[in-house]
Amino acid sequence: MLESKDLTKVFGNKTAVDHVNLKLDAGHIVALLGPNGSGKTTWMKMVTGLIKPSSGSMLFRGEPVGLESRKHIAYMSTEPYFYTWMTVRDVGRYYEDFFEDYSAQKYEALLRKMELDMQMKTKTLSSGMMAKLKIAVTLARNADVYMLDEPFNGIDLLARDEIRASIIEAAGPDKLLILSSHLVEEMETIADQAAFMHSGRLVEKRDLEEMRMTDGVSMTDRYRAIYGHVEG
């Protein structure tokens, strides 16, 4: 469903994404892993078109990403991005205005789970509440691809279970979910594939249950193995 071919992004003298060839199919929850600066966020932003590649291509269903693909791809960035004058209700209305696959019902249901109120102003939300709001509005869409960048950041333990449940519920045989998080353990059981990135390059992509059966290691173990010896 999503494929990057020789995808490269250079910022000045830094190569953020370095000739990445990564193919992701529908029906999976993929953990996109790597330390800070490995290129995960830049890669995801190139899927949405927020960042334009320096070279190479990013394809959604075989076509270069653009206007049409944005209709079917839902991205949640790490940073808060709603307009400061908005309330929780305004955020929902905005998505309703621009995304055909948005469901107000789903939004309301998710808000209830996250204990957020329509009247709240985004300006006054704590970082935890803002994180929950971003997830709620992103998952309220019925997209083909969901990309959540750091969905667990700033969220308390119990709410994380709630979010994991929402993520599982959003998954489906015709959907692709990409999760990126530093909290590797949180994704251990819900992801079924993992793509490891380092210094802008793709290190490897694994099927997790297979890895457990053949190598007897967890995703967290593999993470440590890949990045452990690189960082002094």
Add this chain to the structure above:
Amino acid sequence: MDFNPMMPIWLQVVTAIKHDLVCGIIQPGSKLPGGRDLAVKYSINPNTAARVYQELEKEGICETRRGLGTFATGDPDRIEGLRRTMARDAITGFLREMEQLGYSHAESLTLLTEEENAHAGK
């Protein structure tokens, strides 16, 4: 449920369900949660949940009835067989552990009887 992340998750869920069935936590013949619900319940990937039911069905522990859902087996023989197998596994595990500690099988049996008497005495 706490998983050992180094072992296949599907296997651990299969074991858990078998265990629940044998212990009566899951009533024989009762309806099991749908694939997605199972995934949410155990906080696992939906594909993993599907694999769980695939394996259970292969072993005859559950069966999917078109349009109705997945049901645990109601066959008492099958459940008894399962119970036996799990008991045997528990015993094998116990004996292996005792072996590691340096006890022979005979010594292990003695200790077991002692322990049981102490319990009964209470």
Add this chain to the structure above:
Amino acid sequence: MKNLMKYEFRKTWGTKLIILGLTVFLEVVFLAALFLNKEDITGLSAMLLTLLAIFGIMFVGIQSVITLHRDMNTKQSYMLFMTPNSSYKILGSKMLENGLSLIAAGVFFYALGFLDIVLLLDRYGELDQLWKLFRQIMESFNAELELNARSIAIFLLSMVSSWFCTLSTAYFADIVSTALLNGKRMNGLMSFALFIVLSLVTGWIQRQIPGSVGVTNMLLIEAGISLILSIVMYYFSARLMERSLSV
């Protein structure tokens, strides 16, 4: 398109509200002073209202450029650029909202000004003389100045097209510098510098029109050139935004 314009308006609503508030306040002061015969305050508030009208309209116009800059350079950008809207639509909606706001502001201040002048003349008949003198001065400057519908229309057309040219120049300058500098600190400065350069170029192009064609024709040709330049810059701005802009 409607939705895009709706949010463009809401993004700028705050400052518009402030301008409106100040205007209402000064208007109240003006009216009070007028009826209480406090000539000094009447004059002062009238002058302040005029200044507010001029700067208010100017600010409404510039706001669109400020909003675009913010939309491209802060995290707010995700809001706009994640949506399935082409850059052509996005820029178009900004220009339209800007145009409509300016018309609204223009009409508002014009109507208010007209009302105030009528009241003023009613109160202080002597000003009528001043008005006649004013018209004489204007006529002496340019014999051709007929205050008829056609020349007003041409004048308005020329103002509108020249504004759109300025606006698209500002958009173009900002987009080019943001795309080139990838949102580094300097890009505000560079976009302003680029804007000045481009404005000088467009000004030069306008000056190439020979004066012999007459005032009204000159205005028409200028308007035409402004419109063409606007469209060209709009097109290239949107193209650049669509293909090369990273936020």
